[in-house]
Amino acid sequence: MxxxxxxxxxxxxxxxxxxxxxxxxxxxxxxxxxxxxxxxxxxxxxxxxxxxxxxxxxxxxxxxxxxxxxxxxxxxxxxxxxxxxxxxxxxxxxxxxxxxxxxxxxxxxxxxxxxxxxxxxxxxxxxNGEIRSAFAMTEPDVASCDATNIETLIQRDGDDYVINGRKWYISGACDPRCKILILMGKTDPDNPNRHLQQSQILVPIDTDGVKIVRPMKVFGNDDAPEGHAEILFENVRVPASNIILGEGRGFEIAQGRLGPGRIHHCMRLVGGAQRALEMMCDRAEKRVAFGRPLSKQGSVREDIAKSACEIEQARLLTLKAADKMDRLGNKQAQDLIAMIKIIAPTMACTVIDRAMQIHGAGGLSQDFRLAELYTYARTIRLADGPDQVHMMQLGRNLARHLAQ
Missing domain, CATH: 1.10.540.10 (Acyl-CoA dehydrogenase/oxidase, N-terminal domain)
Incomplete structure (x- = not known):
């Protein structure tokens, strides 16, 4: 490569x-x-x-x-x-x-x-950047890391579909520019093939029956003005033409969507960690404690060195995963996508935490971007699938393919 x-x-x-x-x-x-x-x-x-x-x-x-x-x-x-x-x-x-x-x-x-x-x-x-959107999948009452658990119902009624259910942590749905939701729910909950039960459908956010219950907080922050909404869908009626690709194709669409989405988060996290490292170095050079700059302290130098190594490792794995996606397709690259989705958020949390520690109390404050960067990194350990799910699936696939 x-x-x-x-x-x-x-x-x-x-x-x-x-x-x-x-x-x-x-x-x-x-x-x-x-x-x-x-x-x-x-x-x-x-x-x-x-x-x-x-x-x-x-x-x-x-x-x-x-x-x-x-x-x-x-x-x-x-x-x-x-x-x-x-x-x-x-x-x-x-x-x-x-x-x-x-x-x-x-x-x-x-x-x-x-x-x-x-x-x-x-x-x-x-x-054109005229509107914004949200993806409504996660639900409070089921383990949504397994999308087959989703309970929101999408039922055909003549020329319409009627939607009933509750979603939460729907990122961007509180944004005043958000005009459309792509919602994942079940059109065929009794299908013996659990991966054919789900569909995805377009729901304009101003449709009757769509109720924004509240913005969910992350570490006590509501992330205004975009927010992460809890949304109630009560007899929400949309045209049948709003279904995407057809009934039973929701899981297929989700898999096509999540591969690029996961690696995009990892790309951004490498950038956030790199900025934290640069802030760490600047602080270490300029801040004097016990009569000398922090950069003269051995533990601080070790933190800087380890952070640089870890960022570069994640950067290279991100690039390798992206290259495999381009050459072989998202499905064939799922092993590397899973690896970087496991590695990058934890790496970013670790590096940013070190930067916060070197900044002292200021690292927790609104005067630096570190607390904000950390919150994003920690969130991505859950968003688009928690670490444990990626490790479970990756371990299963590796055991199957590498067994002698």
Whole structure:
């Protein structure tokens, strides 16, 4: 595998870095304060939309979609990896380039599986950055890490489907720009094949019967203005044409969606950990304790060295997984996707925790981005499948394939 970035990627990387340096980093703290201290925390700061318009005008837009030149750059997963890493250095990085989860996964679902009508109504506005979306799968009453447990019902009634159920931790659903949900539920709960019971369907968030119950908190933070909603669906009626790909295809769609979504998170986490390492080094050089800079302390040097090693290991495994996805497809790369999904969030948690420790009390505060980075990293140990599920499946597959 060639680890050198192509001229095209290096050019895009320079442009993305320059954009962040010139436009986003200087107002990063201002954006945080606008959200936390503004009159309505659930309002999008106007600077965000201005940055999106500027990025779009400069052609730094929809960089994430492989195999779809008509919708974006047509970058491969391997080409996108360093760009996603760079975006992951800041909370707002992915959004200003229209590369945020869960929109990226939803756009890929619609691009791959959506009807022409669905693409026209929902994919195009998402690609244009005019609206945002959410993916409604996780439920509070069942272990949703096993998607076959999902209980939300999608029942055919004439030319409509009627939906009843409860979802939670639906990321982005509290965002005032969120207009569409892709919901996973059961159209055929009695099918003996548990993987054919589920379907995915498009639900406009303003449909009668869709009730946002509350924003769920993560470490006491409601993550305004995007949020993670608990949503109640009571006799929600949508046209039958809103079903994606057909009844019983939900699990198939989910597997196609989660591979890229998982590795995108890992790419961003490498970037977040790299920024934490740089902050750690800066703090160690400038902070004096017991008469000398922290960087003169052996334990601090060890933390810096171990962090650099661990980040590079995760970066290389991310690139290897992305390369295998490009060459052999997502299914054939599921072993490496599982490995990096296990490795990257834990690595990021460890590195960011070290950076927080070197920053002292400041590392826990709102004056540095470390607490925010840590919260994201710890969340991804559960999002798109908890560590234990990936280890269980990877161990099962390895035992089967490597047995003599």
């Amino acid at each position: 060639n680890f050198e970035y192509s001229d095209k990627v290096n050019d895009l990387l320079k442009r993305v870095n320059r954009f962040l340096d010139d436009n986003l980093y200087p107002i990063e703290q201002e954006l945080i304060e606008a959200i936390e201290n503004g009159p309505d925390r659930w309002t999008i700061p106007p600077q965000i939309e201005a940055l999106k318009a500027k990025a779009k005008s400069e052609g730094l837009w929809n960089l994430f979609l492989p195999e779809f030149d008509e919708y974006g750059f047509g970058l491969t997963n391997l080409e996108y990896a360093p760009l996603a890493e760079t975006m992951g250095r800041t909370r707002f990085g992915s959004e200003v380039f229209n590369c945020s989860a869960p929109d990226t996964g939803n756009m890929e679902v619609l691009a791959r599986y959506g009807s022409e009508e669905q693409k026209e109504r929902w994919l195009k506005p998402l690609l």
